[in-house]
Amino acid sequence: MQLGLTNLVYPGALHTRFHHVLGAMHLMTKAISVIRRKGHEITKEEERAVLVAILLHDIGHGPFSHALEYDIVNKVTHEEISGFFIDRLSEEFGDDLKRALLIFKNKHPKPFLYQLVSSQLDMDRLDYLNRDSFYTGVSEGVIGSDRLIEMLNVHEGHLVIEEKGIYSIEKFIISRRLMYWQVYLHKTVVSAEYMLIHALRRAKELERKGQTVFASPSLGYFLKNEVQKIDFQSNPQILDLFADLDDYDILSAIKVWQKHPDPVLSQLSTRIIHRKLYKIEIAKEPFSEDRIQLEKEIIRKQYPDLTDADLDYFVFSDVLSNSAYFANKQNINILLKNGEIIELSKASDNLNISALAHPVEKYFICYAT
Amino acid sequence: MQLGLTNLVYPGALHTRFHHVLGAMHLMTKAISVIRRKGHEITKEEERAVLVAILLHDIGHGPFSHALEYDIVNKVTHEEISGFFIDRLSEEFGDDLKRALLIFKNKHPKPFLYQLVSSQLDMDRLDYLNRDSFYTGVSEGVIGSDRLIEMLNVHEGHLVIEEKGIYSIEKFIISRRLMYWQVYLHKTVVSAEYMLIHALRRAKELERKGQTVFASPSLGYFLKNEVQKIDFQSNPQILDLFADLDDYDILSAIKVWQKHPDPVLSQLSTRIIHRKLYKIEIAKEPFSEDRIQLEKEIIRKQYPDLTDADLDYFVFSDVLSNSAYFANKQNINILLKNGEIIELSKASDNLNISALAHPVEKYFICYAT
Amino acid sequence: MQLGLTNLVYPGALHTRFHHVLGAMHLMTKAISVIRRKGHEITKEEERAVLVAILLHDIGHGPFSHALEYDIVNKVTHEEISGFFIDRLSEEFGDDLKRALLIFKNKHPKPFLYQLVSSQLDMDRLDYLNRDSFYTGVSEGVIGSDRLIEMLNVHEGHLVIEEKGIYSIEKFIISRRLMYWQVYLHKTVVSAEYMLIHALRRAKELERKGQTVFASPSLGYFLKNEVQKIDFQSNPQILDLFADLDDYDILSAIKVWQKHPDPVLSQLSTRIIHRKLYKIEIAKEPFSEDRIQLEKEIIRKQYPDLTDADLDYFVFSDVLSNSAYFANKQNINILLKNGEIIELSKASDNLNISALAHPVEKYFICYAT
């Protein structure tokens, strides 16, 4: 699924990464046609390559991607794993994939191709914002992707937006901000995903201690072994095992773990399956160590046998962060009618886009009740 | 039609004020139910009154309302005319209408009732933004009206929005801004509507000079007479004549005026009907008198018989203005979870709402080509 | 408007013939591309011609077309008037239009081009059924136009549907039947349109008797003169006058006629404007002369001054008829997987399509109350 456990809050959100990448490819064909129409060359080979690049841009995501990255693959990022997959595929498919890899790594001489795949206005975002808005029912997240694509242009090799599209861009940035806080970082979703992280972490810990937990062979491998980046590179079977992993393995295992003798694993699993999620609080400041200890003491009274380390599975705190706009990195440039180029936050009438460039941070504490 | 000549740019925009007021009533029933559910009393009588008030809130609009207000009724505003209509209706329908009038004029002891009808978050805007977005096809204008209504509450008699709705409010303000510049003040629409104003003004001028122009009886009355506010009050038949006027009278007359012997009236009318609109330019600064004269000279070469006064029908300049948010007047107040009230522009994370409170002004020049 | 007075029942039905013909053109571009993909040649010239033909197929419709045809233009059909318009335009636009006219009159050597414009599966129907379904809100009228077009093919020069599309065709025929009885021949719409016919007939009668009725110049011409088919041919100005006529002229006149001294005209007009429509009853058998007389006597008691002839404006009866499918005329042929061709009513599993080919007739009586 594209949105992990988000369906616990928005039940319609069952769409998949497969849907998303097809959608992003579809938008890419439109963008290519608009850019060509405006007189910029994109060769047949470049077209195939940029379509392959967008098709494969998410291939390194495992199931519940962010959860898995934490422990299961020891912080090897999905971008790195995408790289491994594309390398592998390029042996099979040859030149198209090599060109796609150039674009993917921003080493292609036409930087706008990279920017169509990965930038603040890439086809990835243009697809997922509308798609996620549709399937969650958060209708106000809708962006004008058709209009935004129609306003795309190329200036000195870089992707720009024509001046007429400025209100649509504002709208796009505000919609993205809304989707972040209302969907992707919805507090109940955060609670569920952190519980999943902790369940997987516990399963791995139990395996390390010699206990067995139910798992499909591929999930079992990653629970039993400390797979590092170097292992992906030295042992090609690891990539195969990773490719086998999907949401079904994780959720099927979590269901079985409900009856595991370890109370930590069974508690976490049972609560995820029955949607009895930990309570979560959000604040602008970090939660104090005292507050965290207080919640742990309350848990300990309930379960006196838990060790201090075990308590970390029942109470945890972290920070969420999102920037609506990145003023310095891959900023959005506006092509004025007079031919000048101006960075978005300087172009807007009076909407303070630069204010939106400061990341918003929110702290949370999650605890069993 | 709700949007006057906007269908010359967005052909689907043929929805009517009748659609709009039914929609706004529908949203009002939802808002009433939400507010009651949150423990605030709205009596049966108040419910009827506030529903009548929203049903009638636009009754004073004539066809192509803003165009007519300029000359046809000598700047008597549509709000004043709505008042005359509601007075008239209250003779017939009695108490419900009297209560509605109290709400309409903000003299009701529960100010939130007035705010539901007329404020920055009234049911009027919540309906028309989505409706106009739908019928123009500007999909990104969509606002989350269901969610906004769900977040409504009352605090010390005034309408407020609960904290959870803050991203939806931001989105609402940005969408409204987008709809203003992309639809309501779209430059081609502005050109068409100013041409209509000038056609009506010319027809009136010709009548004043003793020439006859084709018109239905009710349109004819307003062309032949200088109706002032005092006339509406002293002569009840004028309100009847005004009620008879609709888009059909205007457009049917404009069609006939294409063949009027006066070249100014026939030019304006022919160009409106055949959509050969005056060219319009937009700028952040006023257009200089020199520029305006220049355009007039060009016209004069084409039509040497025109007087200086006539040239004002071929070249004109004005200013458009819109505020996305009004920080001081009827501002939007947020009800925090802790029970405090805070004005929206102070509540947002880092979106500079107060910047949006400065009106944006754009100057235009329109001229025949 | 596409649907005349249908908006008195379905208020959203304000879409225009202009919308419809653009939509039909859009579907035609898809159909052309599907047919070419399946290996049948359509030259550039034929493409332009068939697009022009569908764009102009409705050009001869006057406002409230069926109402006008009765009396205003003395039963000159809209197809004949379309012919006059296309003739006129071909003087201006030349060969493309001449080819379009060949297609329009089914004299083109590739009959499937004609069938795309005018047959039981033409782009006209494929557009209007979905469009009217959308704007009336009768959602169940939806047809699978995309799928139907995808299933189009050509066999020996004629348009056919591939076997896989058979359930979609059934659905299409049943939807069309539903739209006829639920929308196009909705009894309240029928009452309104027959009242409009009678109002125009009365206005014409009054003019004939030397009384004046308010009208725009073009409407006035058709009220004052008995225009016949031959007049369209001999006097080119008549086509210009007809082109000038639109819904605005009719509705604007009807509004004014409410105050006409003739009680018949003013009654009819006032009732149309205030939607106080005549009562209508539907039956499977014709209404007896006795019943019609009975209703007339009731009216006469109310208005003793009316003549017998006048009573025909207050009570009238007629028949409505619709065939869901035409088995003999332009029938729909199915291309089986084995290459055979079979007529639709013989191809369906067990849906009795041939039964649907019998016209359904319903009789109505309409009378003032």
Next chain:
Amino acid sequence: MQLGLTNLVYPGALHTRFHHVLGAMHLMTKAISVIRRKGHEITKEEERAVLVAILLHDIGHGPFSHALEYDIVNKVTHEEISGFFIDRLSEEFGDDLKRALLIFKNKHPKPFLYQLVSSQLDMDRLDYLNRDSFYTGVSEGVIGSDRLIEMLNVHEGHLVIEEKGIYSIEKFIISRRLMYWQVYLHKTVVSAEYMLIHALRRAKELERKGQTVFASPSLGYFLKNEVQKIDFQSNPQILDLFADLDDYDILSAIKVWQKHPDPVLSQLSTRIIHRKLYKIEIAKEPFSEDRIQLEKEIIRKQYPDLTDADLDYFVFSDVLSNSAYFANKQNINILLKNGEIIELSKASDNLNISALAHPVEKYFICYAT
């Protein structure tokens, strides 16, 4: 998932039974309100009971329900299992559920309550036809559920449809027929689901022979044991194990089985996962034994080690059947305006509904290629 493996053909069809039952409950609240408005009593208790009944009507469905029923639970039907679940729940929830059970089993004194849950016009169908139409994108499957519900009435305790709804009913029956052949019995879906049946059957066979196949504990139980209806009744844990089973267990196991040493199981599993489905042919007559043998011989050449019994996993034939309308069982009755009741197939103008009452049968052969 609501539609099993249908997403292999219509990728959007990922909606769940949970979505469906909430939707059906929502329609039930509308139906209750319509029926009450028409003067028929539904008590508070009956309302709760009928809502519970529709909420639970599908609770006995296992994952890929029809596939599982064949072998996994030895033809215990999902209706029987629903009965076991409701029995179990009634211990916990008491009277509401007992009343719901009465309705579910058609033993309630108001038969229309049963008919709202289970008949040709129940809220189940009214929800799933529109929902499946939406998620598959087969837009022509849309039915007018709002209008159909608005036309519901009760006559002598039984559910009837008012005469005005007759075209909507026709449309509903034709849409249902279309959805059956175009979606539910789509030939590629049939091939996939029969392959899944055979994979599960093979896994069970291997377990019976003492080989181990990967499975979650609950799936494992049903593979290792021949669970009969009597076991559900005598051993409450079996219902628990059945409740634990979901799509994740099945698909997660199939993925693992790709590497199972048994070539039959691994072939079937690999082909399902990689969507290399068996070829399927459809015919109006049964496929001959000769044809089936021919396909088996072709397989045998490829895999000479297969036994005759094994070949049944590579080639199979069966019959699909669907009735668009049931004239005798739970037929749809129309309430005429004159108060009479008439069965639908006798009420329709000329659509031959009774022809639609004959089941359509289609034979298929499926074989590996």
